[in-house]
Amino acid sequence: MGKQKGETIILIPSLEPDEKLLSYVEQLKEYFLLNIVIVDDGSGEKYQPLFRKLGENGCVVLRHAENLGKGAALKTGFQYIDQQFDNVSCVVTADSDGQHAAEDVYRLAEEAMRHPEALVLGVRDFGAGGIPPKSLLGNRITSFMFAALYGKRLSDTQTGLRAFGPRLLALMQGVRGSRFEYELQMLISCIQSGIPIATLPIQVIYENGNAGTHFKAVRDSARVMGVLFSNFAKFISSSLTGAVVDLGIAWLLIDLLRPMLGQQDYLRILLATVIARIVSIMVNYLLNTHFVFRKKDSRGSLWRYLTLCALVILLSSTGVYIIHTVFFMSEKIAKLICDALLFLLSYQAQRRWVFAARRQQL
Numbered sequence: 001m002g003k004q005k006g007e008t009i010i011l012i013p014s015l016e017p018d019e020k021l022l023s024y025v026e027q028l029k030e031y032f033l034l035n036i037v038i039v040d041d042g043s044g045e046k047y048q049p050l051f052r053k054l055g056e057n058g059c060v061v062l063r064h065a066e067n068l069g070k071g072a073a074l075k076t077g078f079q080y081i082d083q084q085f086d087n088v089s090c091v092v093t094a095d096s097d098g099q100h101a102a103e104d105v106y107r108l109a110e111e112a113m114r115h116p117e118a119l120v121l122g123v124r125d126f127g128a129g130g131i132p133p134k135s136l137l138g139n140r141i142t143s144f145m146f147a148a149l150y151g152k153r154l155s156d157t158q159t160g161l162r163a164f165g166p167r168l169l170a171l172m173q174g175v176r177g178s179r180f181e182y183e184l185q186m187l188i189s190c191i192q193s194g195i196p197i198a199t200l201p202i203q204v205i206y207e208n209g210n211a212g213t214h215f216k217a218v219r220d221s222a223r224v225m226g227v228l229f230s231n232f233a234k235f236i237s238s239s240l241t242g243a244v245v246d247l248g249i250a251w252l253l254i255d256l257l258r259p260m261l262g263q264q265d266y267l268r269i270l271l272a273t274v275i276a277r278i279v280s281i282m283v284n285y286l287l288n289t290h291f292v293f294r295k296k297d298s299r300g301s302l303w304r305y306l307t308l309c310a311l312v313i314l315l316s317s318t319g320v321y322i323i324h325t326v327f328f329m330s331e332k333i334a335k336l337i338c339d340a341l342l343f344l345l346s347y348q349a350q351r352r353w354v355f356a357a358r359r360q361q362l
Helices: 020-030 045-056 070-084 102-114 133-150 166-174 181-192 217-256 265-292 301-327 331-354
Strands: 008-014 035-041 060-064 090-093 119-124 162-164 197-202
Touching (some): 008 020, 008 070, 008 102, 020 035, 035 045, 070 090, 090 102, 102 197, 119 181, 133 217, 162 166, 181 197, 265 301
Antiparallel strands (some): 119 162
């Protein structure tokens, strides 16, 4: 059997929906959004009559036998669309709890078709009233940390209303995560792959204080924070590994070089320090390339990394000297302050310049 024809595909992951999902589907059809794929993420037998009605109403209904999470449901839908539809102009993901107006779904689809190479987010105005405090606080914290760690300011990192062209389907299927953290990982994956992220303002709709949400405050927040800080935590562990290698090799060589260099203590310490630093720099570079920033194409990154290392050394020594002489602060304390600040600078410089994402050829 050949693929189905479909220009705009609406994908809705759903867990234990109510009758409002039926009316929502009708609203989407009023905007000629007729290709609707709904993933039942383990809602159970109680909800099957509703899903049968949706199927009879022209929707494609996919089913998970048990609850696997929103991310898993989205990936199931993406795989189905990739395999079963042809001539796709864009894919739009929307929530099933009534938060996304059909008009905004239509507008987002139109915007995505104008920018097929980008991920387009429908962003809510959190300055408006009527937003549950839990949602407001969580989104603002996540948005602030996302901007600080990934250099992209997004007012709504948790929106479920998203759209993209068919060339991004393979990327979206490969994004890590199976539950609510998947949507944040999607943003990170786009940034790491050089995929543009565009935004479109949408209406803010919260029914009954968002009582229908399946977001578990503690468990899912922990997952989201884990994804948010995962790369920075890897960067910290890579740096600590480099420091241990540096110190370990220096200590080892200080003893091993003693028989060869005799009483030439300064030369022995200098050689041990230089050799240890070269090895630790290469270890750190390789870890950052393959473990932290995961760059398959690292052409040109080595000279940028070495340039950054030289710059950091220069800034550190200059900063320590200035703080010590101007503010009469202990050199050790001054170095601690400078190196802490330069550590953050180094992370951003490596992410944005040394290992900067090249635009993927899709």
